[in-house]
Amino acid sequence: MIKITFPDNNVREFPKGVNAIDIAKSLSNSLAKEITAIEVNGEIWDATRAINEDATIKLFKFQDEEGKDAFWHSSAHLMAETLEFFYPGVKLGIGPTIENGFYYDIDLPEGKSISDNDFPKIEKKMLELARQKNQFIRTEQTKAEALKYFTEKNDEYKLELISELEDGTITFYEQGNFTDLCRGPHIPNTGIIKAVKLLKIAGAYWRGDEKRKQLTRVYGISFPKQKMLEEYLNMLEEAKKRDHRKIGKEMELFTFSKSVGQGLPLWLPKGAMLRERLENFLKKIQREHGYEPVITPHIGQKELYVTSGHYAKYGEDSFQPIKTPNEGEEFLLKPMNCPHHCEIYKSKPHSYKDLPIRYAEFGTVYRYEQSGELHGLTRVRSFTQDDAHIFCRPDQLKEEFLKVIDIVLYIFKTLDFANFETQISLRDPDDHSKYIGSDENWKKAESAIINAVKEKGLNSVIEYGEAAFYGPKLDFMVKDAIGRKWQLGTIQVDYNLPERFELEYVGSDDKKHRPVMIHRAPFGSMERFVAVLIEHTAGKFPLWLTPEQAVILPISEKYNDYAKKVSNILNNYDIRSFVDDRNEKIGKKIRDNELKKIPYLLIVGEKEVDSETIAVRKQGHGDIGTMDIKEYADFIRLEIEKQLAN
RNA sequence: GCCGAUGUAGCUCAGUUGGUCAGAGCAGCUGAUUUGUAAUCAGCCGGUCGGCGGUUCGAAUCCGUCCAUCGGCUCCA
Numbered sequence: 137m138i139k140i141t142f143p144d145n146n147v148r149e150f151p152k153g154v155n156a157i158d159i160a161k162s163l164s165n166s167l168a169k170e171i172t173a174i175e176v177n178g179e180i181w182d183a184t185r186a187i188n189e190d191a192t193i194k195l196f197k198f199q200d201e202e203g204k205d206a207f208w209h210s211s212a213h214l215m216a217e218t219l220e221f222f223y224p225g226v227k228l229g230i231g232p233t234i235e236n237g238f239y240y241d242i243d244l245p246e247g248k249s250i251s252d253n254d255f256p257k258i259e260k261k262m263l264e265l266a267r268q269k270n271q272f273i274r275t276e277q278t279k280a281e282a283l284k285y286f287t288e289k290n291d292e293y294k295l296e297l298i299s300e301l302e303d304g305t306i307t308f309y310e311q312g313n314f315t316d317l318c319r320g321p322h323i324p325n326t327g328i329i330k331a332v333k334l335l336k337i338a339g340a341y342w343r344g345d346e347k348r349k350q351l352t353r354v355y356g357i358s359f360p361k362q363k364m365l366e367e368y369l370n371m372l373e374e375a376k377k378r379d380h381r382k383i384g385k386e387m388e389l390f391t392f393s394k395s396v397g398q399g400l401p402l403w404l405p406k407g408a409m410l411r412e413r414l415e416n417f418l419k420k421i422q423r424e425h426g427y428e429p430v431i432t433p434h435i436g437q438k439e440l441y442v443t444s445g446h447y448a449k450y451g452e453d454s455f456q457p458i459k460t461p462n463e464g465e466e467f468l469l470k471p472m473n474c475p476h477h478c479e480i481y482k483s484k485p486h487s488y489k490d491l492p493i494r495y496a497e498f499g500t501v502y503r504y505e506q507s508g509e510l511h512g513l514t515r516v517r518s519f520t521q522d523d524a525h526i527f528c529r530p531d532q533l534k535e536e537f538l539k540v541i542d543i544v545l546y547i548f549k550t551l552d553f554a555n556f557e558t559q560i561s562l563r564d565p566d567d568h569s570k571y572i573g574s575d576e577n578w579k580k581a582e583s584a585i586i587n588a589v590k591e592k593g594l595n596s597v598i599e600y601g602e603a604a605f606y607g608p609k610l611d612f613m614v615k616d617a618i619g620r621k622w623q624l625g626t627i628q629v630d631y632n633l634p635e636r637f638e639l640e641y642v643g644s645d646d647k648k649h650r651p652v653m654i655h656r657a658p659f660g661s662m663e664r665f666v667a668v669l670i671e672h673t674a675g676k677f678p679l680w681l682t683p684e685q686a687v688i689l690p691i692s693e694k695y696n697d698y699a700k701k702v703s704n705i706l707n708n709y710d711i712r713s714f715v716d717d718r719n720e721k722i723g724k725k726i727r728d729n730e731l732k733k734i735p736y737l738l739i740v741g742e743k744e745v746d747s748e749t750i751a752v753r754k755q756g757h758g759d760i761g762t763m764d765i766k767e768y769a770d771f772i773r774l775e776i777e778k779q780l781a782n
Numbered sequence: 783g784c785c786g787a788u789g790u791a792g793c794u795c796a797g798u799u800g801g802u803c804a805g806a807g808c809a810g811c812u813g814a815u816u817u818g819u820a821a822u823c824a825g826c827c828g829g830u831c832g833g834c835g836g837u838u839c840g841a842a843u844c845c846g847u848c849c850a851u852c853g854g855c856u857c858c859a
Contacts, residue, residue: 338854339785346856350785353854385793394832394850446859453783453857479835506783506857507850515858604859692816719815720822727820741818751819759819 156183157324160195170197170360172323173206180206182274182321184311198360205233208570210272210311210322211262211329211358212238217314218261219354223248228316229293229342236368237357241340243293244352255334255758262332270312274320279303282317293342331365332358335767374618380670381512387675387683387733389666390513399510399517401663411662413681414607415498417550418522418658421543422485427496427524432476434500438466443636453488454504458527473499474630474655477525478637481651486641491651492536498662499523500573513667526654527639530577533652537610537627541592544612544625544658546580549679550780551669553624555615557595557708560585562608564601571605573631581629582608612658616672624668625658675733676755686713687734688750689725691741693717698745702738702765707773709769713738729757 137149140159150159156174160167160183171183175194180202187193196203212231219226219242226248229241235651277285279298285308286294294317299307311316311326322330333356340353359365377384384390389407396402403411414420417427428720438457441447443766450471457466477495486493490524500520526537541708548556562582563571571578585608590598603609607629633639659665669677679685686706690699699715706713714723722739729737738754744750749764763771 285794322831336853338857341784344856346784350855352785355854392850398850444859450859454859470836474859501859503859508785508855509857511852606859687818691818694816719817721815722819723817724821725819730820737819739819743818752827 138187139190140187141190143194150187152188153186155186156181156193156195159193160569168196168327171195172203172328173444176489180321181465181598182206182272182324182529183227184324185274185321186608192215202606206321206323206328207360208233208358209318209320210326211332211356212240212333213272213309213316213318213322214262214265214272214329214332214335214358215258215354215356217312217315218258219263220314222258223250223256225290227291227293227312230297231316234355237335237355239353239355241293241342241353243349250352250354252337258465259332259334263329266326266329266332268312269325271325271491272320272322273310275308275310277306277335279306282306282308285315297620301610302476307328308311311546328360329358331362332356333365333369365480371618375528375620375671378618378671378674379512380514380667383670383675384513384667389670389683397517398507399505400635401513401516402519407666410677411666411681414659414662418543418547418715419496419544422494422496422524425494425543426492427494430477430480430495430497432470432473432480432497432499433540434470434502435467436470436476438468440475440479441468444478444633445636446471446475450503455502469502470499471503472501473497473521473523474525474633475637476522476633478633478639478653479637481525481527482637486527486651488529488641488643489647492526492528492532493643496524496773498627507717513663516663519664521657522659522662522665523655523657526656527634527641527651528578528654529641529649530652532757533581533629533654534588536571536654536770537584538586538591538657539625540654541588541594541610544627544752545592547625547658548612548614551672551681553614553672557597557613557615558589559602559613560589560596560598560608561602561604561611562600563603571603572635573607577631577652578608581631585610585627585629597683598762604628604630606630614668614672616668617674622668622670622671624660625663626656626660628651630655653744674734678779679735680779681774682733682735683712684714684732684734685711685772686736687729687732688713688738688740689722689738690715690717691722693719695742699740702740702750705765706769709773711769711772726753736772 138152138154139147140150141147146243157168160171173196174181174183176187176191196206198204198207209232212233214233216228219240223244226243228248229243230241232239251757279301282298283295287296290780298317307318307320308315309320309322322446335357336354338353338355339350341350342348353775357368359368384407387406388404389410390404392398392400392406393402435458438447441451446545454471455469457468459466480495483495488539497642500518501516505515505517510517563578568575589610609626610626611623612625613623615621634650634653639651641651645647687700688702690696696715696717699717703713716729718725726737735755737755739751739753744762750768751762752768753759753760
């Protein structure tokens with residue numbers, strides 16, 4: 137007998153050789169059917185793998201991340217089996233799980249191709265094979281055996297992978313007529329895969345190397361229940377409807393022009409108004425938090441970026457220097473605001489008593505992103521960072537971090553991003569060589585971030601090796617209304633630039649010290665933030681932010697004058713309104729303005745004119761009654777105050 | 783940048799094998815109607831069919847090339 141410790145620290149005895157399914161069965165039969173994987177002493181195992189020693193375990197179902205991983209990875213094998221059936225001689229690259237589903241990179245035999253039209257038959261065959269309930273059988277292989285198998289199969293991709301593995305660590309998995317090199321784990325058998333959908337096809341280089349052969353990547357997703365697939369497909373539909381590129385066009389927020397250039401957004405009046413309100417919102421918070429506004433030019437001498445080190449790293453692959461009539465004089469479009477802010481810091485000497493100094497600027501920067509990478513407002517070549525740089529003493533780091541976190545949390549709360557998590561990016565613990573700055577400072581900064589996050593009680597994951605070479609950072613990821621994750625704000629510690637720009641302050645010891653710099657952008661960039669906000673709200677912005685808050689709809693032309701009067705009064709109350717005086721029936725005007733997502737439709741006809749009132753209709757809710765104008769203005773003001781309340 | 787797909791009016795899209803195929807709806811304009819809570823009717827305007835070049839008697843349609851967009855890859859200070 138062996139001792140099995142459950143997550144709740146319960147310990148029970150099982151016969152040696154027990155597996156996850158057996159353990160689950162001892163709890164409930166229905167649970168046993170749902171188990172896809174198990175954690176055994178910190179390692180993820182197959183649910184059917186025998187446990188021969190005392191162990192601490194955790195059972196996983198599809199709902200768990202680890203359970204999904206096994207499920208989708210197994211589905212990738214099932215897809216590979218099916219592809220071998222339809223395309224004999226196909227060579228297989230890698231087939232991992234991704235955030236939503238899985239893919240397999242394949243090299244089709246000469247002259248063969250695969251397209252969306254082939255998906256239905258592949259899906260059908262996959263389900264047919266799934267229904268055979270073929271077990272996933274794990275076998276350990278010697279390197280020689282493994283090489284022999286794939287040499288006979290003539291799959292150079294697997295051979296390459298195996299050649300890099302250490303002998304004694306190689307395992308194969310077999311299900312039905314298919315055998316693959318695989319670390320695992322896998323689900324017990326194919327039978328629990330009940331729904332399958334192939335999603336798309338794309339080219340991908342073998343091992344991500346553009347000099348190597350391009351393989352065909354087939355993406356798919358699978359579920360243990362048909363209903364889950366339907367829900368997922370609905371979510372994709374919903375995501376399509378919320379696409380900020382589509383809504384941005386419909387609502388006339390922004391556009392692009394081939395003539396201006398790709399990746400260079402043009403903000404239309406309504407978008408510009410929206411953005412301005414977001415900026416003012418943040419400016420007000422920043423004023424309250426002791427930030428000082430600065431303004432810097434869009435270009436700087438090339439030497440500035442040589443000093444910062446960015447020219448060496450990005451110069452060749454970015455916008456090229458601007459030349460002037462003066463021989464040898466070169467300027468760069470600024471790819472970031474930091475060097476300019478460092479120069480502002482240097483414009484006068486600083487005492488330790490002055491710190492922290494916080495310079496804030498909505499600074500527009502230019503980066504030559506690869507053309508294929510541009511995407512709506514989320515990836516552009518010119519964007520405006522809600523940037524600020526905090527210059528502080530090392531002992532102030534944690535305090536400043538806490539304050540920045542406060543700002544970010546206030547923004548999330550006000551804009552209704554209820555779900556978010558943070559990622560703390562630290563040094564690679566095994567290799568400190570690629571990082572600049574003293575060990576002591578890094579330790580201080582890393583613990584400052586960790587403690588700040590802990591103090592605020594934030595949901596966070598720590599990623600080792602993800603820090604920038606110049607310092608650790610904290611990133612904020614929000615989940616939008618339909619569950620998609622977006623990276624927004626970032627707070628980064630920087631030891632590099634203060635060094636390179638030789639920034640100093642005079643300490644209480646009358647000696648010169650180097651300040652620490654914090655880069656922070658709670659929105660990330662205005663472009664990206666507005667894009668995420670559009671997708672989060674589906675264009676139904678909070679009342680305080682939306683470009684047009686109310687539209688006045690006269691029943692007929694006779695009431696246009698009254699409508700204009702109402703609009704003027706509302707505008708005096710700072711409520712953004714306009715009159716829809718088109719010669720259309722009221723039903724048509726309601727429909728059009730509902731579709732335009734205007735939050736309030738104010739209908740005026742004979743009754744309203746006589747009683748000096750308006751009939752209020754809330755977008756998506758219908759008629760909510762008649763009010764006089766002052767009453768309505770107070771009503772709106774209250775709603776806005778509620779939204780902005782801390 | 784690479785692979786693949788796409789590009790027809792302001793928007794959404796038709797356009798079979800190259801030959802009255804330059805179309806529809808919405809938007810806009812004009813007129814009629816004067817309307818009470820999700821589409822009133824009629825007329826009109828609007829396109830070098832992404833750009834350039836080629837094949838052909840003839841090209842939105844076939845070929846080449848460039849540009850842009852989309853989906854991926856790679857990248858993201």
